[in-house]
């Protein structure tokens with residue numbers, strides 16, 4: 001049974017948006033039990049930083065054992081250390097779920113297969129996979145060099161598919177009624193402006209239809225596949241982009257966001273936990289856009 005507890009709130013100020021009030025002690029508050037990830041094993045790619053790390057944090061806070069996958073073991077280790085400290089501080093009366101780090105370049109088929117096999121050896125089963133490894137690149141289409149185009153599709157599309165394929169194969173074999181969450185982008189539905197990013201948009205459009213395709217193939221076995229499409233989130237990826245392209249870009253973005261601010265990356269947690277958990281048991285083949293209303297215009 002879920003316990004009532006005192007809600008402590010922390011105010012996290014965001015350099016690009018307004019201050020957010022975020023409950024720091026969420027566990028023990030009465031909510032639907034189906035939101036819990038207790039007993040589940042969740043894998044997140046690109047989880048050393050940014051949205052992948054936030055999603056992994058949300059999963060760990062919801063009780064899941066977690067595998068953190070990123071390009072280097074050192075970065076993945078640092079991420080799970082930070083997540084473990086955060087979970088321990090936020091939920092002092094709960095044990096910190098098991099967290100493990102894996103080095104894997106998601107564009108390398110052999111590495112993806114080996115990493116997935118190792119995760120199964122370590123945890124025994126995988127219930128949830130979220131694919132957040134991704135890159136962004138803004139270059140006008142007429143000058144886009146082919147190797148750059150290939151790299152974009154390699155990471156954002158092939159890397160997503162390679163991990164999803166391993167997840168689907170495993171879930172079918174073990175008859176796991178799992179949840180696979182492909183991280184897309186609102187750029188799959190609209191062309192954001194003013195930056196020119198045809199390759200990125202194309203890669204994310206492909207991810208969105210990939211999610212629908214896998215949902216139809218694996219849905220009959222109880223495996224749910226959905227796309228989670230963020231809008232503008234203040235991650236390192238966006239900070240690096242702004243360092244290159246100029247901070248004034250933010251003002252043009254924010255003007256078109258009905259909520260009037262960019263998202264704090266932690267605002268991905270609730271949606272991702274819902275999509276991973278049994279609380280979204282009838283959600284399949286959907287593209288959930290979390291963009292403060294940007295695509296509503």
Ligand SMILES: NC(=O)c1ccc[n+]([C@@H]2O[C@H](COP(=O)([O-])OP(=O)(O)OC[C@H]3O[C@@H](n4cnc5c(N)ncnc54)[C@H](O)[C@@H]3O)[C@@H](O)[C@H]2O)c1
Pocket residue numbers: 045046047048049050051052069070071104105106107132133134135136155159183184185186229230231232233234235236237238
């Ligand atoms: N931040 C946003 O505003 C935003 C908006 C829409 C979509 N997204 C998408 O969300 C995902 C995460 O974005 P983010 O902002 O957290 O980016 P980020 O750059 O902060 O994090 C991406 C992570 O992916 C890892 N990665 C990159 N290439 C990899 C590879 N080949 N193999 C394994 N790991 C790799 C990086 O090391 C990094 O840790 C991306 O797919 C991005 O397109 C982000």
